[in-house]
Amino acid sequence: MWKTIVRRFLIMIPQLFVLSVIIFVLAKFMPGDPFTGLISPQTDPARIAELTEKAGLNDPWHIQYMRWIGNAFQGDLGLSYTYKRDVADLIGERALNTFWLSLLSVFILYLIAIPLGILAGRYQNSRLDKTIVLYSFVTYAIPTFVLGLIFLFLFGYKLEWFPTSGSVDIKYEAGTLRYYWDKFYHILLPSFTYAVLGTTGIIQYLRSEIIDAKTMDYVRTARSKGIPMRKVYSKHIFRNSLLPIAAFLGFTITGLLGGSIFVETIFGYPGMGQLFVSSISSRDYSVITALVMLFGFLALLGSLLSDIIMSIVDPRIRIE
Amino acid sequence: MAKKNKKTGNNNYVNSPPTGLQVIFREFMKDKLAMFSLILLVVVILGIFVWAWLGIDQQQLLRVSLRDKFAEPGEKFLLGADQGGKDIVGQIIVGARNSMLIAIAITLITGVFGVAVGLICGYFGGWIDNLFMRIIDFFITIPQLMLIIVFITVVPKYTVGAFILIMSLFLWTGTARLVRSKALSESRRDYVQASKTLGTNDFVIITREILPNLSSIIIVEMTLNFAGNVGIETGLSYLGFGLPQSTPSLGTLVASANNPLVLQQYWWSWLPAALFILLMMLGINYVGQALRRAADSRQRLG
Numbered sequence: 001m002w003k004t005i006v007r008r009f010l011i012m013i014p015q016l017f018v019l020s021v022i023i024f025v026l027a028k029f030m031p032g033d034p035f036t037g038l039i040s041p042q043t044d045p046a047r048i049a050e051l052t053e054k055a056g057l058n059d060p061w062h063i064q065y066m067r068w069i070g071n072a073f074q075g076d077l078g079l080s081y082t083y084k085r086d087v088a089d090l091i092g093e094r095a096l097n098t099f100w101l102s103l104l105s106v107f108i109l110y111l112i113a114i115p116l117g118i119l120a121g122r123y124q125n126s127r128l129d130k131t132i133v134l135y136s137f138v139t140y141a142i143p144t145f146v147l148g149l150i151f152l153f154l155f156g157y158k159l160e161w162f163p164t165s166g167s168v169d170i171k172y173e174a175g176t177l178r179y180y181w182d183k184f185y186h187i188l189l190p191s192f193t194y195a196v197l198g199t200t201g202i203i204q205y206l207r208s209e210i211i212d213a214k215t216m217d218y219v220r221t222a223r224s225k226g227i228p229m230r231k232v233y234s235k236h237i238f239r240n241s242l243l244p245i246a247a248f249l250g251f252t253i254t255g256l257l258g259g260s261i262f263v264e265t266i267f268g269y270p271g272m273g274q275l276f277v278s279s280i281s282s283r284d285y286s287v288i289t290a291l292v293m294l295f296g297f298l299a300l301l302g303s304l305l306s307d308i309i310m311s312i313v314d315p316r317i318r319i320e
Numbered sequence: 321m322a323k324k325n326k327k328t329g330n331n332n333y334v335n336s337p338p339t340g341l342q343v344i345f346r347e348f349m350k351d352k353l354a355m356f357s358l359i360l361l362v363v364v365i366l367g368i369f370v371w372a373w374l375g376i377d378q379q380q381l382l383r384v385s386l387r388d389k390f391a392e393p394g395e396k397f398l399l400g401a402d403q404g405g406k407d408i409v410g411q412i413i414v415g416a417r418n419s420m421l422i423a424i425a426i427t428l429i430t431g432v433f434g435v436a437v438g439l440i441c442g443y444f445g446g447w448i449d450n451l452f453m454r455i456i457d458f459f460i461t462i463p464q465l466m467l468i469i470v471f472i473t474v475v476p477k478y479t480v481g482a483f484i485l486i487m488s489l490f491l492w493t494g495t496a497r498l499v500r501s502k503a504l505s506e507s508r509r510d511y512v513q514a515s516k517t518l519g520t521n522d523f524v525i526i527t528r529e530i531l532p533n534l535s536s537i538i539i540v541e542m543t544l545n546f547a548g549n550v551g552i553e554t555g556l557s558y559l560g561f562g563l564p565q566s567t568p569s570l571g572t573l574v575a576s577a578n579n580p581l582v583l584q585q586y587w588w589s590w591l592p593a594a595l596f597i598l599l600m601m602l603g604i605n606y607v608g609q610a611l612r613r614a615a616d617s618r619q620r621l622g
Contacts, residue, residue, distance in 0.1 A: 016460050022467070029474045052614045141605040143551040146594045148578050153591070159582045164580065258465045263558065265578075277465060277559060280473055292470060295463040303461050 004311050012300050019296045024065050027289045072293070078286035080279075088292050092273065095294075099263070099270035101187045101194075102256045108195035109252065113202035114245070119208025120203065122233060130202065140200040144259050148193045148266040155189055162189040165268030190267040194259055202248055209241040247313060250306025254299045338537060340486045347614040350621040354610035357603040364600070365420060373419040378613070412593055415568040416600075422563070423486050423549040437492070438499025439526050439534075443507045452496070459493040465552075469561045478564060487552065495541055501535055506530050518615040536615035543611055547604035554597050570597050 071078070080087050120132040139147075156164040163186050213219060214237075222232045260273030268274070272291060279287040339344070347357045441449040471486045472478065506512065507530060515525050556562035557571025573593035577583040582590065613619040 015461060017464055018458060023470075026467075026470050026474055137605070137609070138602065141547065141556055141601045142598055143601060145555050146598050147572065147596055149574065149583070149590070153577075153583060153587065157580075254461075257463060261465060261469075261559070262555065276469075280469060280561070283473075288470065292463060292466050295459075295466055299463050300461050 005308055008304055008307055012304060015300060016297065020069060020293060021065070023289050023292050023296075024048070024068060027285055028061070030283065030285050030288075057085055072290075078290070080284055080287050083284075083287075087286050089283060090287065091290060091294065093277070094270060094272045094275045098260055098273065099185070101191055101260070101264075101269065101271055102253070104184075105191035105194035105256060106249070108191055109198045109202070110245075113199040114206065116199070117203040117206025118210060118238065118241075121213075124207075124211050129207075133207075136200045139196055142197070144197055144250075144262040147197060148190075148263055151189060151193050152266060161260040162186075166270070172269065180273070187269070190263050190269055193200045193267075194256060194263055198252060198255060198258065201251070202245060203292055205248070206241055206245060210237055213237045213240060213247060247306050247309040249309065250302040250304070251307070253302035257295050257298055257302075321408050343620070344611065344614045347610050347620060351613075353608050354428065354606055357606040358610075361600075361603045361607060362363060364603075368413055368416045368420065372413050408589060408592060410572065411568050411573055412596055415570045415573055415593065416596065418563065418567055419550055419553055419557075419570045422480065422484060422553050422569075423546055426487050426491065426549045426553070427542055427546045428496045429484065429488040430495060430545065431538070433488070434492040434495025435499050435531075435534075435538055437496040438532065439503050441496070442500040442503025443522070443530065449500070452500075456493045456497055460491065460497075464490045467557070469559070472556075480567060483563065487549070491552075492544070493548070495538075498541055499534060499538065503530055504533050506533055529532075536611075540608060540612045540615050543604065543608035547601055547608060550597070550604070551601060577586070 075088050078087050080090055083090055116135070117133050120129045123129050152164060155161045166186060210233075217234055218240075219236060222236050223229070227235075257273075260271060261276060262273070263269070264273035265277050266270045272294075275287065276291045278284075279291070348358060403584065437452055441452045468490055470484055471489075472483065473620075475482050475486070503526075512525060515529055534535075553562055553571065554571035554574070557569040558575045559571075560575060562571050563569045570593050574590050574597070577590035577594075614620060
């Protein structure tokens with residue numbers, strides 16, 4: 001067991017290394033230079049040369065790379081040129097917003113997917129089952145930004161059920177109950193969008209798992225002991241199907257990260273995805289490189305998490 | 321199968337299994353919604369190409385006319401006009417054609433490359449298989465969307481061709497992985513072993529013997545990839561990192577909804593394009609699902 005985890009962890013290191021090299025090279029190719037905003041056409045060329053020398057931009061590339069990585073490990077990700085702040089602080093603030101959004105999304109996701117998956121599997125081939133299968137198909141096919149915009153238009157503007165942008169209304173004082181409620185209210189619609197789009201995999205998996213379980217020996221044994229079918233479903237089958245579902249968590253995290261770019265842009269939510277899009281537009285390279293690196297790390301962590309849960313659940317796939 | 325046997329038996333035909341096209345046809349006959357999607361798709365795609373080719377003058381379409389700014393749907397413009405007073409219907413048609421062409425190009429490039437890599441890895445195995453599997457694992461775990469966006473901003477002369485190549489660079493891995501796993505199990509079958517014993521060279525075995533047996537899976541995969549590529553292209557164009565500004569795309573049309581005022585009051589400038597994307601995605605995916613069922617004898621309805 002531990003061998004698997006350590007092994008899997010070691011595979012992550014070269015992947016992270018390659019990713020960091022790619023990002024570093026891309027950052028070098030980006031148009032403009034890190035002094036945009038600090039200098040003007042009137043600035044003395046000697047001063048620019050001095051700045052370049054001081055920032056170490058004349059060093060060979062591998063030395064620059066080592067310095068960049070070294071600083072990143074110490075939490076120094078450089079300075080954001082548009083926000084004039086430390087990148088680590090800026091991202092930390094946004095990361096918390098994205099974290100709450102993701103947490104609620106995952107919660108709603110399982111809240112929708114688990115009952116639907118169970119019902120579809122239990123009443124296989126009924127009209128209910130067919131409706132659920134159709135639902136999961138539609139949510140699979142629909143692109144994130146289309147659903148997000150339609151939800152925003154419908155529930156945000158036409159019906160005015162939800163706020164249409166931001167993370168909290170400025171009129172509430174931080175720390176009060178109203179403040180937290182308003183925060184929750186703001187992330188409700190974006191996380192619902194996320195959740196609806198993410199349900200497909202879990203519903204389909206749970207459905208087929210339950211259909212398979214119906215013919216298993218343990219279910220027949222439980223039935224013959226006189227346990228009502230309702231209890232067999234809620235106690236025996238459900239518990240057996242639940243663990244593999246937990247393994248989806250890692251993939252869900254990876255999916256959420258990609259989707260956050262769209263969802264946060266549409267709902268004007270100040271998270272990491274929105275920060276990425278706005279940084280690309282304003283060419284804020286230190287923020288971009290830090291975000292891509294962080295997202296890469298989180299995605300790798302997500303797949304690692306999935307593999308670990310999987311190997312706990314199913315001993316057959318452990319690495320020998 | 322049983323039905324088919326009986327029918328052919330009565331007519332004293334030589335009993336042969338149904339060909340690929342027959343299986344697909346029967347599957348579509350059985351699933352009315354899939355048949356409907358297929359017909360709708362063919363009509364819409366043909367319609368778009370013919371209309372965009374014959375009926376629309378691009379120069380005139382893209383001419384800004386301030387008098388018609390956000391003209392409401394009516395006689396002059398069937399679905400109204402956008403911020404620049406440009407006809408929405410014409411833009412949807414041209415945009416849809418561009419989106420389709422780009423998605424087709426990406427699907428073909430990634431398809432050819434993915435199938436080639438998959439076949440070689442699956443058939444030969446060994447170090448080349450190991451190497452490509454590591455590369456594919458890497459591509460699957462990194463944040464692809466972000467890297468595509470970064471690539472797009474880095475490319476100095478940004479054109480449609482560059483966009484297609486950048487997308488293809490990231491999107492070939494799924495096909496390669498699928499084809500590899502199928503080719504691996506196929507290359508252990510008796511017919512391949514027999515062919516090897518007879519001294520057939522590897523290239524002929526791969527292209528003439530294994531590839532035809534994987535064709536159904538490849539067709540399904542490419543149909544679903546096509547749907548995915550339409551989604552990614554329109555999504556990126558929506559964010560403003562897709563097609564260059566001068567080329568209309570369904571995504572750029574939807575992007576006008578980023579302005580809350582437009583989103584709320586001038587719904588006709590973005591909603592039709594969004595619904596059009598939705599319809600295309602549902603249609604292509606549904607056809608893909610029916611093809612997938614046809615390719616797997618256990619799932620067939622017909």
